[in-house]
Amino acid sequence: MNALSVIDDLKRRFPNEPEYIQAVEEVLTSIEDVYNENPEFERYNLIERLCIPDRIFAFRVSWVDDKGKVHNNMGYRVQHNNAIGPYKGGIRFHSSVNLSILKFLAFEQTFKNSLTTLAMGGAKGGSDFSPRGKSDMEVMRFCQAFIQELWRQIGPDTDVPAGDIGVGGREVGYMFGEYKKMAREFTGTFTGKGYEFGGSLIRPEATGYGNVYFLLEMLKTRGLSIEGKRVAISGSGNVATYTAEKLLSLGAKVVSMSDSDGSIYVPDGLSQEQLDYIFKLKNIYRGRIREFAEEYECQYFEGERPWQHVACDIAMPSATQNEIDGDDARALIANGCIAVSEGANMPSTPDAIREFQKARILYAPGKAANAGGVSVSGLEMAQNSQKLSWSAEEVDRKLQDIMTEIHKQCVKYGTEEDGYINYVRGANVAGFMKVARAMMAQGVL
Known part of the structure; x- marks a missing residue:
């Protein structure tokens, strides 16, 4: 692989997506030598398959404000890679949201989730809707309309969304409630839920x-x-x-x-x-x-x-x-x-x-x-699947163990000859190798 050549091709194919290109460039330039030490990766064109999302859903979200006026926003879900587990990543509600930002976030999420040692793939979603200045009822109606378009594409073993900027416990609760109604099931399809209905202690923290x-x-x-x-x-x-x-x-x-x-x-x-x-x-x-x-x-x-x-x-x-x-x-x-x-x-x-x-x-x-958030989301998924609730102390202990393990992986792959730890390279190589090996084992999909 020639990293610059791959990046130039992606720029040509996906113009006007600077955040996505920036994220890809940061990873590719730091893993290039490791990638080229494994010629089977190139034979299966693995890097291009890893850079381009598995699928992208885009849809209109129409909702009604408190004065009866109809508004329209764009909604998205980028399912990037599920080689090591179901798609997992937050939903962002902010006026700045566009496809480039969500593609970069989903790409990053794939490697972040790989580092956690938990079985989670990478995804991200959101809308250019901003909750700021909206009433609770307006936010509820928007969340319900958003999920009415998305609910068929998510599920506990398919794609598990969570919160992000503009999406906290209130928004997750509204979206989970609408999903439960549409799918007619009570499963751990969202994380960041209220503790009363399947959430994990210390998830906000x-x-x-x-x-x-x-x-x-x-x-x-x-x-x-x-x-x-x-x-x-x-x-x-x-x-x-x-x-x-x-x-x-x-x-x-x-x-x-x-x-x-x-x-x-x-x-x-x-x-x-x-x-x-x-x-x-x-x-x-x-x-x-x-x-x-x-x-x-x-x-x-x-x-x-x-x-x-x-x-x-x-x-x-x-x-x-x-x-x-x-x-x-x-x-x-x-x-x-x-x-x-x-x-x-x-x-x-x-x-x-x-x-x-x-x-x-x-x-x-x-x-x-910042992998601690999705790590505890993964622990929330585990609690939901077992219909159990762990104590705050137990979740916190597991979180500390996960962050310590992520640091060890970064040190393993990122320590340079003079002893300086290049955490960028360490994180990218560690995250990449796990996903790459899983993709190779599962064939061309």
Whole structure:
């Protein structure tokens, strides 16, 4: 395989899909040598089969607002690869959603799920519908209309969706209820459900907690502790807030959080009281982070992520894709950052990743560091299949074991001659080899 040739061909066939091409390029350039050591892969044109999704569903979603007006949005489900298990991946409701973003997310999900050691393939779905500013009834009607189009394509052994940006417990509950009605079955077809009807304990916390567990393993490779470290976080949803919660419990200082409107900076670190305020502000009142700045009179950077403005030891981007560019990376390094662990999917641009690796700081890509969420989704699937509920302690212990194992795989495949651990290469090679071997064993499909 010539990675650049494959990428050029994909650019020609799928123009105007920059996020998808970016994700493919990052993986292909890091696995090229390993791929070419296995000539049987090329004989079966495995790389092209792995890059192109198995199937894509696109559909119109019509729904009625509280005033009786009919609205139309686009809905999608990208089923990328099911070589190692049923399709698995979140649903995103956000105005920015398009096919390129969902293809990149489904591609990334395939490798992330492979790293978890659980039997899950990769998928992603969503709509350009935004729940922001909508009433509960409007969100319910949209979710029901969305599932009325999608329900035939999903199922506990076929495709198991979950939440993502704009899709939390409320939205998952509405979609699960409509699926249950349409399919006339009560199965573990969605994860991230309410605990009362099949959800798993610590699922809301899982991505944030898992990211911290992975970070701790990285710090151990350099004999470092998390205690007292200044940590800058972007975002203020579940991933960001539960990352902050776990960090505070371990003695770290969380100096920044954000939303799409701007960022706060608290040089001495958030107190537990202040974090509790953010939890209520975002999860109960659906407020904005600027309200925290007004309440506690801290610095607020309107319309900006924190990276250019904060002094920190560790950065944990937990908002969205491509939020850290090369200039942001250089600013972070200049301000003393020694580690970056990604809570979001592909939040660093290729230029930013090059800067982190050139500086030889610890850098963990999202497909490894934020795999805790889908890992606990996989554990939720296991509980549903057995009609059991595990304790929070048991789920958390399994999550820690999974994140430790993912780190071991990254070290195994990513350690360079000088001892530097290239976590990008490690995660990509480890995830790729498992999927590739499964695809080869199952023939050309």
